[in-house]
Amino acid sequence: MRNILLTLSYDGTSFCGWQRQDSCESQTEPVRTVQGEIEKVLAKIHKEPISLQGSGRTDSGVHAVGQTANFISPIDSIPVDKYIPAMNSLLPRDIRIHQAKEVHADFSARFNAVSRTYRYFISTSETPFAHEMPYVWSIRRKPDINVLNEMASCLKGELDCTTFASSADSSPSKCRYLYDAHFFMEGEKLVFEITANAFLWKMVRSITGTLIEFEGKGFGAKEFKTALDSLDRSQAGVTAPSTGLFLWSVSYEGKRVHK
């Protein structure tokens, strides 16, 4: 028995999110999820059902380049580094395994995670290229990055994030510890990077949509802080679409230090 931690990427376009969903009787086809596809491959390799635990769920359409997940392998005969080619040859190409390493028996990809980093990609050009469409939010204007970063600087420390919580979020506490939030340009794309110990459901998309909407209205850090402190969902702006969102990395070693 070994506990194996995977680092993986996926193109969220054709998935109904991360979490395995058992198909209802009324459905003829099972719902396609990242966890479901990987568990199918792990079952094939191990010849028995294997349960995979991710660092967290991602929604339908959300991508990942550094998702992590662990599983208990009942067999010791497969060298750990052989999981990468073995799984990649069986997985659909919209999921790729990048690392596999043995971790201590009680390690949990979810509960041992110290922080998660997301990046949100925004196209500022008049029309994004067709092949970029599934991976950006197209806003067709160039916001003032200084104003955005002034607002984003409010997103530091222990914060009650109720303003940015989906009404369907069932977390008992809406407080999260935010390490960093800032914007930068990558070519023609505006990128928002945010790191926290954990996130509420749709929180990154709600924050991103609010920041962009507020900047467009001529609001600044003062108005953003007021919305944040209001703990009132109706004070938030639009929820940015899932297409632009990437789970970028999950950290297990102390607080992630940013450049």
Place this chain on the structure above:
Amino acid sequence: MRNILLTLSYDGTSFCGWQRQDSCESQTEPVRTVQGEIEKVLAKIHKEPISLQGSGRTDSGVHAVGQTANFISPIDSIPVDKYIPAMNSLLPRDIRIHQAKEVHADFSARFNAVSRTYRYFISTSETPFAHEMPYVWSIRRKPDINVLNEMASCLKGELDCTTFASSADSSPSKCRYLYDAHFFMEGEKLVFEITANAFLWKMVRSITGTLIEFEGKGFGAKEFKTALDSLDRSQAGVTAPSTGLFLWSVSYEGKRVHK
């Protein structure tokens, strides 16, 4: 009546290439092509069938960021710049229109083109991220870019390209004028850019595959030149997959000058 030239991009992943294909009786669904999808939208806008002529065809799975195509519009009431939002709102999101301009009556996107530039994207990392998979050729090694560029420097001037012509290519002459061919790095990706007056069917993929294969075998410019001069298809290497190939731009104004 106006002759309108479009500049457009497409994600080739879900298309059976550029060219409209009339569905056979045995097929229940028509084949999905870029030209076919755009002509459907043009017919909807003009309320009559409109024929679109591209600068050239691209194969199944090949992408474009700067394809050009023209059509004769029977109505003058639509301002030319309104075609962009009108068409983008009706087109599937894997085709995007970027420019629309009126050109002289006898202008042809195909016959007036002076040169075409393609870029071929090669992933050199052990495993590309899942969202990169449809847009690269994954070769899992880092070739020597200097050796590649020495070989690529043979691809200049008026050349008989029979070595790189698909056996199914029906062009009466296999001679093409090559303006430039070179490799450069873009982050972790190796990019091959090639410009010629025109290309034979699958020629860019054959050249790219041969260059990468030859470099892997320790061959250099001498061996590449020998293969090129042999005019023997069997001297070429593998044909690189369609995924990495982008029609980058089409030039109508003199010879394209490269940096």
